[in-house]
Amino acid sequence: MNSQEITLAIDAMGGDHAPQAVVKGAAIALRLDTDLRLILVGDAGKLRPLLASEGIGDRTRIVHTDAVVASEEIPSQALRSGKNSSMRLALDLVKSGEASAIVSAGNSGALMVKALMVLRQIEGIERPALAAWLPTRQEPCCMLDLGANIDCDATNLVQFAAMGEAFYRVLQGVASPRIGLLNVGIEAQKGSASIREAAAILSDAQLKMNYVGFIEGDAIPEGAVNVVVSDGFSGNVALKTAEGTSRFIGSLIRDAFGASLSARLGYVLARRSFRKLRDTMNPQHYNGAVLLGLNGIVVKSHGSANHEGFASAIKVASDLHRRGFINDLKAGLSRSMAAIEAAQATAQKGQEKE
Amino acid sequence: MNSQEITLAIDAMGGDHAPQAVVKGAAIALRLDTDLRLILVGDAGKLRPLLASEGIGDRTRIVHTDAVVASEEIPSQALRSGKNSSMRLALDLVKSGEASAIVSAGNSGALMVKALMVLRQIEGIERPALAAWLPTRQEPCCMLDLGANIDCDATNLVQFAAMGEAFYRVLQGVASPRIGLLNVGIEAQKGSASIREAAAILSDAQLKMNYVGFIEGDAIPEGAVNVVVSDGFSGNVALKTAEGTSRFIGSLIRDAFGASLSARLGYVLARRSFRKLRDTMNPQHYNGAVLLGLNGIVVKSHGSANHEGFASAIKVASDLHRRGFINDLKAGLSRSMAAIEAAQATAQKGQEKE
Known part of the structure; x- marks a missing residue:
C-alpha cells in the first residue's frame, strides 16, 4: 500500500448543485491524485449512475442514506435531527478513522454544530473558526473567522491567530507568517475592547508570534499580512x-x-493576459474553507461551488492530511497555549494598573 | 443676490495633502459652481499664495489659524484641545450660520467629537452615523455607519436606516429607497440580537419603510439595495x-x-471603454462621506483624497444644502420616530411572549 494513499469522506448531498457538481468534482480530484480514494455519502440510487458515467466507480465507495440536512435548517435543529444525514454519516467516518477528512458543501451552521458534536474541539480551544484563502497582490492570505462565531472575546481572537498561524505554516511552508488583526484603524486606541486586549496578548514576546498589528480592510487585498484574524x-x-466586488468588476471588464x-x-x-487575471480572481480556485480547532479535518465547500470548486476543496482536505496538519496544529497549540495564558495574565495586570 | 448662492466652510489644513489638495479642489468646485463661495480656515501665510496661484482669491475668504488637529489625536484629546484648530473654527462658522456646511479631510474621530459638541444631534437621534456612496452594478448605493460607532444597538441601527433613507431620497430623488441590513446570512435567525431586533422593527408596517431584509456583503456591489445599514x-x-479589492483588480488590469x-x-x-470602467470605480468620484444626525451638514473627505476628490466632497455639501437636506431629514425623522417607538414596543412584546 502506498504510504500516501488517502481516503476522504464526501457529503455527496450538500450544496446547491449536489450531487452532480460533487461527483464531477470528485472525478477531477481523482484524476489529479492517483492515491486518492473517496467515500461518497448520499442517495445510492442517484449516485451510482453519476459515478458510472464519470468512470470513477472503482475508486469510490457509496455509503447510502436518504436523509439530507436542509439548507435552511438552523443549527439547533440540525443538532437534534439528522443522525442519518449524509453530513452526519460522513463526519462519523472521520471519527471512526475510516476517512481522513470530510468535505461538505452543505449548510455551514449545521456542519459547525455536527462537527463539534462528533469530532470535539482540540483541548484548550474554546471555539473552532472557519478559515479560507483570499487572493492578494502578493501570495494568497488566509483569513479567519469567516462566520462560525458572531461575537468573539480576546481569547477567541488570540486562539484564532494561533490556529491561523499553524494553518498557513503547514499549507504555505512559511515558518513565521505575518499575522494581523482586522480593525477600523491602525492606531492603538481603535476598535472594541476585545480587539485591543487581543492585540496586547499577541504583542507579547513570549508568544513568539509574528504579529504585525491592526490592519484595515483595504490592506487585505494588498497582502499586508499572511493571516487576517477577525470575529x-x-x-x-x-x-x-x-x-x-470582484464579480462586479469582472462584469465591468466584460x-x-x-x-x-x-x-x-x-x-x-x-x-x-486577461485569462491569467481571471484565474487569479477565480473564486473556485480558493474554494474550501476549513473548520479549524477540531480533532479532524473538516472542509466546507461553498454551497454554490461548481465541480471545479468542489475539486479544489477536496485538494485542501488531502493536502492538510498529508502534511500532518492536525498533529502540527496540536503541537503548536500546546506550545503557545502556556505562552497565551502568561501573556493574558500580563495584559490583565497592565489593565488593572491603569 | 442669487437665491442659490451658498457659502461653505472648508477646513483647509485637514488631510494628507493639505492645504495644496484642498485649495486645488476648492478651485475645481468654484469653477463648476458659479454661485459657490468658500471660507477657508487655516494658515493664511500658506493659503494666500495658493489661492492667488489658483486665481480664486475673489470668491474665497480666509479665516486664519495656526492650530491644526493632529491626524493621530484620539477623540478624547481632540475634545479638550484645539478650540482654535482649523476644524473647530470651521464648525463654528456652520453653527453661527456664516457657512451652510463644513468640509474637512481631517481626523474622522476628532471631526465626529467636535461636530457633536458644536452642532449637537438632531433631537431624538442617539448617535450620528457616517454615510458614503459605493459604486454598484446598478445605481450607487449609500452605506452607513462607516466607522463612527463601533458598537450599535437595535435603536441605533433603526435610526441609521431612517437617516439613510432621507439621505438617499434627497440626493437621488427616489421616494422610497430599498433598505437592507448587513448580516452574515439572509435567514431570519442570523446575526446578533441587535440586528435581529432592528430587523423586527424595520419590518413593521407602521414605519412605511421599504425594508427588504438582511443582505450579505456580496449583495452590496450587486446593488441589491439602495441603503446598506450596519454597525x-x-x-x-x-x-x-x-x-x-478595486485597487487590487485595477492593478491586475494594468x-x-x-x-x-x-x-x-x-x-x-x-x-x-476602459476609461469608462476606471471612471465608474474611481474612489475620488465617491469621496465625501456625510455625518448624518447633526444640526448641520458635515462632510468628511478621505484623508488621502486628491484635489478631484476634495472637489467631489464640496459638491456633496452644496447639493445637500441646496436640496434642503437638514429640514427634510428632521421632518422625516419626526414622522418616523413615533412609528419607530411603536414598532419597538411591538417587537419587545413579541420577544416577551417567546
Whole structure:
C-alpha cells in the first residue's frame, strides 16, 4: 500500500448543485491524485449512475442514506435531527478513522454544530473558526473567522491567530507568517475592547508570534499580512464584500471589452493576459474553507461551488492530511497555549494598573 | 443676490495633502459652481499664495489659524484641545450660520467629537452615523455607519436606516429607497440580537419603510439595495475591503494590458471603454462621506483624497444644502420616530411572549 494513499469522506448531498457538481468534482480530484480514494455519502440510487458515467466507480465507495440536512435548517435543529444525514454519516467516518477528512458543501451552521458534536474541539480551544484563502497582490492570505462565531472575546481572537498561524505554516511552508488583526484603524486606541486586549496578548514576546498589528480592510487585498484574524461577523462581511466586488468588476471588464468593435478586437489581442487575471480572481480556485480547532479535518465547500470548486476543496482536505496538519496544529497549540495564558495574565495586570 | 448662492466652510489644513489638495479642489468646485463661495480656515501665510496661484482669491475668504488637529489625536484629546484648530473654527462658522456646511479631510474621530459638541444631534437621534456612496452594478448605493460607532444597538441601527433613507431620497430623488441590513446570512435567525431586533422593527408596517431584509456583503456591489445599514465596525470593514479589492483588480488590469506587445495593442483598441470602467470605480468620484444626525451638514473627505476628490466632497455639501437636506431629514425623522417607538414596543412584546 502506498504510504500516501488517502481516503476522504464526501457529503455527496450538500450544496446547491449536489450531487452532480460533487461527483464531477470528485472525478477531477481523482484524476489529479492517483492515491486518492473517496467515500461518497448520499442517495445510492442517484449516485451510482453519476459515478458510472464519470468512470470513477472503482475508486469510490457509496455509503447510502436518504436523509439530507436542509439548507435552511438552523443549527439547533440540525443538532437534534439528522443522525442519518449524509453530513452526519460522513463526519462519523472521520471519527471512526475510516476517512481522513470530510468535505461538505452543505449548510455551514449545521456542519459547525455536527462537527463539534462528533469530532470535539482540540483541548484548550474554546471555539473552532472557519478559515479560507483570499487572493492578494502578493501570495494568497488566509483569513479567519469567516462566520462560525458572531461575537468573539480576546481569547477567541488570540486562539484564532494561533490556529491561523499553524494553518498557513503547514499549507504555505512559511515558518513565521505575518499575522494581523482586522480593525477600523491602525492606531492603538481603535476598535472594541476585545480587539485591543487581543492585540496586547499577541504583542507579547513570549508568544513568539509574528504579529504585525491592526490592519484595515483595504490592506487585505494588498497582502499586508499572511493571516487576517477577525470575529466571524466582520470576517464574513469582508470576505463576501471582496467576492462581490470582484464579480462586479469582472462584469465591468466584460462590458468594456464588448462595448465596441474596437474594444472587441482589443480583447482578442489581450485575451491571454486577461485569462491569467481571471484565474487569479477565480473564486473556485480558493474554494474550501476549513473548520479549524477540531480533532479532524473538516472542509466546507461553498454551497454554490461548481465541480471545479468542489475539486479544489477536496485538494485542501488531502493536502492538510498529508502534511500532518492536525498533529502540527496540536503541537503548536500546546506550545503557545502556556505562552497565551502568561501573556493574558500580563495584559490583565497592565489593565488593572491603569 | 442669487437665491442659490451658498457659502461653505472648508477646513483647509485637514488631510494628507493639505492645504495644496484642498485649495486645488476648492478651485475645481468654484469653477463648476458659479454661485459657490468658500471660507477657508487655516494658515493664511500658506493659503494666500495658493489661492492667488489658483486665481480664486475673489470668491474665497480666509479665516486664519495656526492650530491644526493632529491626524493621530484620539477623540478624547481632540475634545479638550484645539478650540482654535482649523476644524473647530470651521464648525463654528456652520453653527453661527456664516457657512451652510463644513468640509474637512481631517481626523474622522476628532471631526465626529467636535461636530457633536458644536452642532449637537438632531433631537431624538442617539448617535450620528457616517454615510458614503459605493459604486454598484446598478445605481450607487449609500452605506452607513462607516466607522463612527463601533458598537450599535437595535435603536441605533433603526435610526441609521431612517437617516439613510432621507439621505438617499434627497440626493437621488427616489421616494422610497430599498433598505437592507448587513448580516452574515439572509435567514431570519442570523446575526446578533441587535440586528435581529432592528430587523423586527424595520419590518413593521407602521414605519412605511421599504425594508427588504438582511443582505450579505456580496449583495452590496450587486446593488441589491439602495441603503446598506450596519454597525460602524463592519460597515468600515466592508467599505475598505471593497476599496482595496478595486485597487487590487485595477492593478491586475494594468498588469494584464502591459504583459505583452499584443496586450498593449489590445489596450490601445479598448482604451475608451476602459476609461469608462476606471471612471465608474474611481474612489475620488465617491469621496465625501456625510455625518448624518447633526444640526448641520458635515462632510468628511478621505484623508488621502486628491484635489478631484476634495472637489467631489464640496459638491456633496452644496447639493445637500441646496436640496434642503437638514429640514427634510428632521421632518422625516419626526414622522418616523413615533412609528419607530411603536414598532419597538411591538417587537419587545413579541420577544416577551417567546
